[in-house]
Amino acid sequence: MSEISSPTSLWRDGRPVYDRGDTVCVIGAGASGLAAIKNLKEYGFGVDCYERETGVGGAWNWRHDRSPVYASAHLVSSKPLTQYPDFPMPDSWPDYPHHSQLLSYLERYADHFDLRSHIWFGTEVVRVEPAGADRWDVTTRGARGGAERVQRYAAVIIANGHNWSPKTPAYAGQDQFRGEVAHACAYSDPAQLRGRKVLVVGGGNTGCDLAVEAAQHAARCWHSTRRGYWYAPKYLLGRPTDQINDVTLALRLPLRLRQWLFHRVLRWAVGDLTRFGLPRPDHRVYETHPIVNSQLVYYLGHGRITPVPDVVRFTRTAVELSDGSSIEPDLVLFATGYLPQFEFIAPEILNVDPAGRPRLHLHAFARGYPTLAVAGLVQPDSGLFTLVHWQTVAMARWLRLRESDPQRAAAFWSGVTAAPDRRWTQAKVKDSTRHWFEVEHTAYLRALQKTLDDLARPRPASQRTPQPQEVAA
Amino acid sequence: MASRTRIMRPAEWAYPTRPVRREVLAAQPETDQGKPPVLFVPGFGHGAWVFAEFWLGHAAARGFPAYAVSLRGHGGSESAPRTTLRAYVHDVVQVAAGLPRQAVLVGHGAGALVVTRALARYPARAGVLVAPVLGGLGTVGAALWRNPLGTLPAIFGGPLRLSRRQLFSREVPAEVAREYAARLGPAAPLAQWQVLVHRDAEPPVGDPPVLVVGSPDDRVVSRSALQRAATRYGGAPLLFPGMGHDLMLDARRREPIDAILDWLDKALSSAERGPLIGYERLDDVLPPGPRTGSDAWVA
Numbered sequence: 123m124s125e126i127s128s129p130t131s132l133w134r135d136g137r138p139v140y141d142r143g144d145t146v147c148v149i150g151a152g153a154s155g156l157a158a159i160k161n162l163k164e165y166g167f168g169v170d171c172y173e174r175e176t177g178v179g180g181a182w183n184w185r186h187d188r189s190p191v192y193a194s195a196h197l198v199s200s201k202p203l204t205q206y207p208d209f210p211m212p213d214s215w216p217d218y219p220h221h222s223q224l225l226s227y228l229e230r231y232a233d234h235f236d237l238r239s240h241i242w243f244g245t246e247v248v249r250v251e252p253a254g255a256d257r258w259d260v261t262t263r264g265a266r267g268g269a270e271r272v273q274r275y276a277a278v279i280i281a282n283g284h285n286w287s288p289k290t291p292a293y294a295g296q297d298q299f300r301g302e303v304a305h306a307c308a309y310s311d312p313a314q315l316r317g318r319k320v321l322v323v324g325g326g327n328t329g330c331d332l333a334v335e336a337a338q339h340a341a342r343c344w345h346s347t348r349r350g351y352w353y354a355p356k357y358l359l360g361r362p363t364d365q366i367n368d369v370t371l372a373l374r375l376p377l378r379l380r381q382w383l384f385h386r387v388l389r390w391a392v393g394d395l396t397r398f399g400l401p402r403p404d405h406r407v408y409e410t411h412p413i414v415n416s417q418l419v420y421y422l423g424h425g426r427i428t429p430v431p432d433v434v435r436f437t438r439t440a441v442e443l444s445d446g447s448s449i450e451p452d453l454v455l456f457a458t459g460y461l462p463q464f465e466f467i468a469p470e471i472l473n474v475d476p477a478g479r480p481r482l483h484l485h486a487f488a489r490g491y492p493t494l495a496v497a498g499l500v501q502p503d504s505g506l507f508t509l510v511h512w513q514t515v516a517m518a519r520w521l522r523l524r525e526s527d528p529q530r531a532a533a534f535w536s537g538v539t540a541a542p543d544r545r546w547t548q549a550k551v552k553d554s555t556r557h558w559f560e561v562e563h564t565a566y567l568r569a570l571q572k573t574l575d576d577l578a579r580p581r582p583a584s585q586r587t588p589q590p591q592e593v594a595a
Numbered sequence: 596m597a598s599r600t601r602i603m604r605p606a607e608w609a610y611p612t613r614p615v616r617r618e619v620l621a622a623q624p625e626t627d628q629g630k631p632p633v634l635f636v637p638g639f640g641h642g643a644w645v646f647a648e649f650w651l652g653h654a655a656a657r658g659f660p661a662y663a664v665s666l667r668g669h670g671g672s673e674s675a676p677r678t679t680l681r682a683y684v685h686d687v688v689q690v691a692a693g694l695p696r697q698a699v700l701v702g703h704g705a706g707a708l709v710v711t712r713a714l715a716r717y718p719a720r721a722g723v724l725v726a727p728v729l730g731g732l733g734t735v736g737a738a739l740w741r742n743p744l745g746t747l748p749a750i751f752g753g754p755l756r757l758s759r760r761q762l763f764s765r766e767v768p769a770e771v772a773r774e775y776a777a778r779l780g781p782a783a784p785l786a787q788w789q790v791l792v793h794r795d796a797e798p799p800v801g802d803p804p805v806l807v808v809g810s811p812d813d814r815v816v817s818r819s820a821l822q823r824a825a826t827r828y829g830g831a832p833l834l835f836p837g838m839g840h841d842l843m844l845d846a847r848r849r850e851p852i853d854a855i856l857d858w859l860d861k862a863l864s865s866a867e868r869g870p871l872i873g874y875e876r877l878d879d880v881l882p883p884g885p886r887t888g889s890d891a892w893v894a
Binding site: 368372 | 599600602689718
């Protein structure tokens with residue numbers, strides 16, 4: 123990385139541009155960025171990665187300001203469905219590891235594959251602009267300010283994550299509400315709940331976790347959800363639920379049958395939730411992002427959580443609900459999710475539609491720009507790491523194929539540009555601002571398998587059969 | 596070798612391998628020379644001790660952090676019911692991923708079969724297959740021919756008993772050979788069958804250089820089997836005539852390990868200069884010494 127030794131003769135807007143040759147730029151050193159560095163390295167690429175924080179791990183690093191994790195956060199998918207497929211989590215860890223274990227997993231991954239030497243920590247990407255001939259000018263500066271630098275790369279992989287920019291709803295009267303209102307990203311420790319009357323808004327995995335935390339620590343807990351959900355316990359039939367689910371996938375049972383089976387099993391294991399005052403689910407299993415929480419129902423049954431419907435408006439002291447009732451919490455937590463953000467690149471490059479959604483092939487490849495890809499922009503019904511691993515392998519293979527076999531590369535790319543946008547889910551997913559990148563891990567991996575096969579190096583026509591060498595003593 | 600990596604692994608997701616307590620023996624170099632750790636995987640019936648006898652210490656003396664794992668049910672590792680090849684692969688990948696740096700995998704005998712499959716699940720720096728038993732029906736034919744009494748029970752789920760004369764050359768004193776042979780144990784019956792009938796290993800991930808090492812006088816793995824194994828990985832086998840199947844316990848056990856470590860030094864230093872397939876340089880890294888191309892060595 124000695125740019126001093128390669129004096130520049132390129133300029134952009136009156137600034138010098140340092141040419142990094144065939145090196146690939148990776149933005150972000152979280153789970154997706156690390157997988158990108160490792161797999162690009164494995165395919166022989168030089169890699170520069172920029173990370174605005176001072177450590178690896180992205181969202182999973184609780185030391186980072188933008189990290190959404192809270193003290194009690196555990197995985198909701200079990201180990202085999204969470205880990206990188208070529209770097210298993212230790213046998214000694216539990217089925218559902220704690221977030222601090224996940225951070226140490228990512229740190230070990232970075233050390234094991236010697237990735238840190240490729241990462242510029244505390245460095246923020248300000249702009250990514252096309253530089254002609256499918257190359258990219260990447261402008262960076264120190265995360266705490268400092269001079270900007272422009273470097274030219276052969277390709278860019280964006281891995282900046284999608285769980286750091288909170289999506290906060292705005293209700294009428296919210297500004298005159300005298301209690302505290304916060305997004306879940308500001309929640310980290312049960313001490314913030316102790317002795318308070320808490321309203322948790324949002325029925326996702328975070329919302330349910332926070333409701334359980336509030337049930338354990340707060341004086342009172344209301345949990346507001348828009349609709350009824352299927353709450354899968356973490357264990358079913360004595361095994362992690364996602365593993366049981368994958369048995370039905372392994373058997374390739376049709377979606378309807380799987381839905382019927384899952385409804386049956388949940389009816390037996392969890393029971394009828396309308397008894398607790400929850401609305402009946404208005405959709406089938408697999409039509410929303412799976413919610414995995416064993417404790418929510420438990421605390422509903424203990425009266426520690428009061429389910430309430432949608433919030434309508436805030437008054438000075440109370441929150442009015444859609445059933446006409448009103449409650450008086452002194453802390454409102456919005457577990458309403460996060461939105462993807464790509465503030466450093468022009469939206470038209472990522473083909474962003476009016477609703478703000480990038481239209482990418484496989485949620486990964488920018489159709490108009492063969493050397494630009496986004497890693498990890500999927501919301502799977504399993505862990506993300508397996509998917510992002512194969513995504514980045516596909517990206518590395520694609521960049522290699524472009525060099526080694528332009529003819530096959532052109533054929534592959536015309537397939538990419540012609541491929542329509544599609545959803546990688548079997549069930550029709552309920553609408554929300556995140557549903558568009560919801561994927562089913564099996565459907566998505568099948569599509570990735572096809573891509574990987576298309577990109578694979580063809581076997582040499584005649585394999586050498588060298589003669590054995592004997593080493594006589 | 597299967598032609599592609601299958602990324603849909605529902606069986607591995609839905610039925611993860613049950614963990615067991617594993618025995619890992621290690622020898623560390625005095626100073627860290629930046630060399631990759633080497634993980635030795637013993638063959639069926641053998642425990643990690645077979646490498647601790649000499650190879651571990653020797654590799655460490657040459658600057659490689661050296662480890663050997665006992666597959667479940669072997670040596671000091673806990674056993675588990677219904678052990679399959681996949682469980683053995685799991686054990687190896689678990690240990691490899693737990694090492695501080697990207698490791699080299701060295702498998703001996705049927706342990707080499709385990710390593711070929713572990714290479715498809717873990718991006719090793721390099722792979723070395725020592726006297727590899729890669730299975731298939733040819734293996735059982737040869738074993739029956741050489742040692743009918745020891746092999747026959749294995750076909751019916753009993754233990755496979757290898758004779759001293761299959762494992763060691765005549766240079767090993769009879770009492771030492773007897774003592775070593777007495778320390779061997781049985782492998783899991785299910786895994787033993789899988790040696791004969793199994794789905795081909797997927798290609799190694801990360802395209803590591805792979806070396807095949809063996810002896811033309813090995814009475815378990817024939818010379819043609821060595822040649823086939825090497826061809827599969829695009830190289831030539833490195834042969835040490837006059838040695839038995841257990842190269843790491845035989846009298847001249849130092850020669851193969853020195854050749855392996857020489858090859859590693861060369862293959863990995865050239866890999867650092869840029870991407871290349873290490874085994875294409877195999878011919879450059881053979882240790883000096885007379886080489887013969889004749890079949891006279893074959894027993």
